[in-house]
Amino acid sequence: xxxxxxxxxxxxxxxxxxxxxxxxxxxxxxxxxxxxxxxxxxxxxxxxxxxxxxxxxxxxxxxxxxxxxxxxxxxxxxxxxxxxxxxxxxxxxxxxxxxxxxxxxxxxxxxxxxxxxxxxxxxxxxxxxxxxxxxxxxxxxxxxxxxxxxxxxxxxxxxxxxxxxxxxxxxxxxxxxxxxxxxxxxxxxxxxxxxxxxxxxxxxxxxxxxxxxxxxxx
Amino acid sequence: xxxxxxxxxxxxxxxxxxxxxxxxxxxxxxxxxxxxxxxxxxxxxxxxxxxxxxxxxxxxxxxxxxxxxxxxxxxxxxxxxxxxxxxxxxxxxxxxxxxxxxxxxxxxxxxxxxxxxxxxxxxxxxxxxxxxxxxxxxxxxxxxxxxxxxxxxxxxxxxxxxxxxxxxxxxxxxxxxxxxxxxxxxxxxxxxxxxxxxxxxxxxxxxxxxxxxxxxxxxxxxxxxxxxxxxxxxxxxxxxxxxxxxxxxxxxxxxxxxxxxxxxxxxxxxxxxxxxxxxxxxxxxxxxxxxxxxxxxxxxxxxxxxxxxxxxxxxxxxxxxxxxxxxxxxxxxxxxxxxxxxxxxxxxxxxxxxxxxxxxxxxxxxxxxxxxxxxxxxxxxxxxxxxxxxx
Numbered sequence: 272x273x274x275x276x277x278x279x280x281x282x283x284x285x286x287x288x289x290x291x292x293x294x295x296x297x298x299x300x301x302x303x304x305x306x307x308x309x310x311x312x313x314x315x316x317x318x319x320x321x322x323x324x325x326x327x328x329x330x331x332x333x334x335x336x337x338x339x340x341x342x343x344x345x346x347x348x349x350x351x352x353x354x355x356x357x358x359x360x361x362x363x364x365x366x367x368x369x370x371x372x373x374x375x376x377x378x379x380x381x382x383x384x385x386x387x388x389x390x391x392x393x394x395x396x397x398x399x400x401x402x403x404x405x406x407x408x409x410x411x412x413x414x415x416x417x418x419x420x421x422x423x424x425x426x427x428x429x430x431x432x433x434x435x436x437x438x439x440x441x442x443x444x445x446x447x448x449x450x451x452x453x454x455x456x457x458x459x460x461x462x463x464x465x466x467x468x469x470x471x472x473x474x475x476x477x478x479x480x481x482x483x484x485x486x487x488x489x
Numbered sequence: 490x491x492x493x494x495x496x497x498x499x500x501x502x503x504x505x506x507x508x509x510x511x512x513x514x515x516x517x518x519x520x521x522x523x524x525x526x527x528x529x530x531x532x533x534x535x536x537x538x539x540x541x542x543x544x545x546x547x548x549x550x551x552x553x554x555x556x557x558x559x560x561x562x563x564x565x566x567x568x569x570x571x572x573x574x575x576x577x578x579x580x581x582x583x584x585x586x587x588x589x590x591x592x593x594x595x596x597x598x599x600x601x602x603x604x605x606x607x608x609x610x611x612x613x614x615x616x617x618x619x620x621x622x623x624x625x626x627x628x629x630x631x632x633x634x635x636x637x638x639x640x641x642x643x644x645x646x647x648x649x650x651x652x653x654x655x656x657x658x659x660x661x662x663x664x665x666x667x668x669x670x671x672x673x674x675x676x677x678x679x680x681x682x683x684x685x686x687x688x689x690x691x692x693x694x695x696x697x698x699x700x701x702x703x704x705x706x707x708x709x710x711x712x713x714x715x716x717x718x719x720x721x722x723x724x725x726x727x728x729x730x731x732x733x734x735x736x737x738x739x740x741x742x743x744x745x746x747x748x749x750x751x752x753x754x755x756x757x758x759x760x761x762x763x764x765x766x767x768x769x770x771x772x773x774x775x776x777x778x779x780x781x782x783x784x785x786x787x788x789x790x791x792x793x794x795x796x797x798x799x800x801x802x803x804x805x806x807x808x809x810x811x812x813x814x815x816x817x818x819x820x821x822x823x824x825x826x827x828x829x830x831x832x833x834x835x836x837x838x839x840x841x842x843x844x845x846x847x848x849x850x851x852x853x854x855x856x857x858x859x860x861x862x863x864x865x866x867x868x869x870x871x872x873x874x875x876x877x878x879x880x
Contacts, residue, residue, distance in 0.1 A: 331511035
């Protein structure tokens with residue numbers, strides 16, 4: 272099939288990582304939208320209310336890691352995590368019309384995720400994996416250092432798992448999604464200063480535990 | 490090694506894949522009543538009635554559900570065939586091509602053509618990149634990147650021929666191995682990432698992730714672990730075996746493509762690794778060069794490192810601040826503002842000057858104000874005031 276030169280258009284907007292042939296239509300269709308993910312939530316929420324699945328898909332892409340962070344902070348690496356993330360967004364979709372302040376969609380999702388976690392815990396723990404047993408994938412492990420590194424990361428997760436919930440949640444959001452302090456503050460409904468303080472306290476706790484081996488006996 | 494990196498590495502495996510999450514959510518949406526998302530008071534009353542009815546009995550609830558008004562039509566996802574350039578669905582016939590510049594492509598049965606954007610191509614296509622780069626997406630999310638001066642053929646979903654040039658091949662989740670044929674033999678990539686280079690009759694293979702098998706012509710096969718590199722001559726004889734010290738350095742030719750990708754994860758991860766290497770010092774020169782290649786995309790990671798490492802030696806901190814300033818644009822001004830909280834007056838002055846340049850909104854007190862702003866409270870109120878003017 273020969274394409275005339277005139278069909279050639281602007282420089283490519285899409286990289287090879289995002290696409291998929293696996294039948295997942297979202298990967299084929301949200302890539303362009305993801306490029307504009309700096310857009311505010313409000314218009315996306317209104318479009319979703321008008322029936323736009325694309326807009327809601329973009330909101331899912333934007334917030335799924337934050338929701339996951341809230342769930343992991345409360346439940347650890349449980350088997351049902353994917354289902355819970357999905358249920359969180361479905362609940363959000365069902366209740367979207369009741370959202371009075373669309374610009375606070377993040378905080379709205381946070382409440383739903385929190386309630387979901389509480390419901391899940393009420394039903395009794397099933398298939399929960401402590402943080403330290405979660406799988407590790409290193410970017411570029413160096414032979415011989417892998418065991419040491421894995422051991423250290425397991426210790427880090429153990430320390431994070433023992434942090435107070437508020438600190439754990441902030442840490443998860445920051446390191447899952449590389450969100451700014453302002454974005455985390457908006458999602459959690461707290462001030463940027465509080466986020467900063469929580470992250471600082473978490474790092475201090477981590478440093479103290481790792482340097483002094485404090486987490487071993489606790 | 491900083492707790493910053495420890496936390497990132499320790500928690501990253503739990504972060505999930507937002508695109509996959511969205512796929513699952515959207516797949517479940519059609520089962521919902523779209524009308525439920527439309528604000529309408531009567532609907533809420535009906536829903537409440539339906540809730541009560543559920544308590545009374547499933548039969549009544551079912552009846553109330555039937556009584557709801559029909560669902561309003563919703564906009565569906567564009568069909569894959571409409572999305573695919575040329576109106577062809579790559580799932581049925583071929584693979585996706587992304588040109589980063591003009592690439593000569595010969596599809597089976599067609600004359601050569603020059604492509605420079607996204608297309609669906611048939612298997613059997615031969616590509617010559619010339620002075621451009623190209624990306625390919627094959628079945629099972631196998632990704633291939635082609636360096637400049639590469640001549641390659643995509644024979645089948647799991648079979649490529651590399652005549653000359655260099656490719657990066659990632660088959661992380663492919664259920665079967667992908668075979669690359671070179672003039673010196675075959676390279677098997679299964680659930681792994683590899684770099685393969687053919688120059689002057691010599692083939693060089695580097696394993697970047699997983700395990701890669703090299704099968705030189707007329708010689709025994711060899712397995713490469715992560716970080717290992719082997720070179721084989723045209724006769725299949727191994728001429729070199731080493732372990733590159735700075736593994737990211739050999740993939741620097743891909744940076745342009747990584748920066749242009751819509752999915753920013755790889756770019757951000759690369760920036761974070763380069764910042765680590767830069768601060769570590771062993772490969773500072775190489776990391777610095779790579780950070781400049783990443784350009785504005787590296788600004789948040791670099792500025793974050795400055796913010797999170799107040800213990801850095803002043804010279805290194807200022808050099809880092811100079812890098813941040815030289816790369817920052819108006820779109821990356823936020824990390825610059827965070828650096829105004831720095832305790833180092835030189836860093837503050839550098840940053841204040843750059844913010845004035847990129848935003849065209851200088852601080853009313855002038856750049857020199859920041860040199861003397863030793864009180865953190867004064868700095869904070871000045872930062873907030875300035876941020877309010879430019880945001």
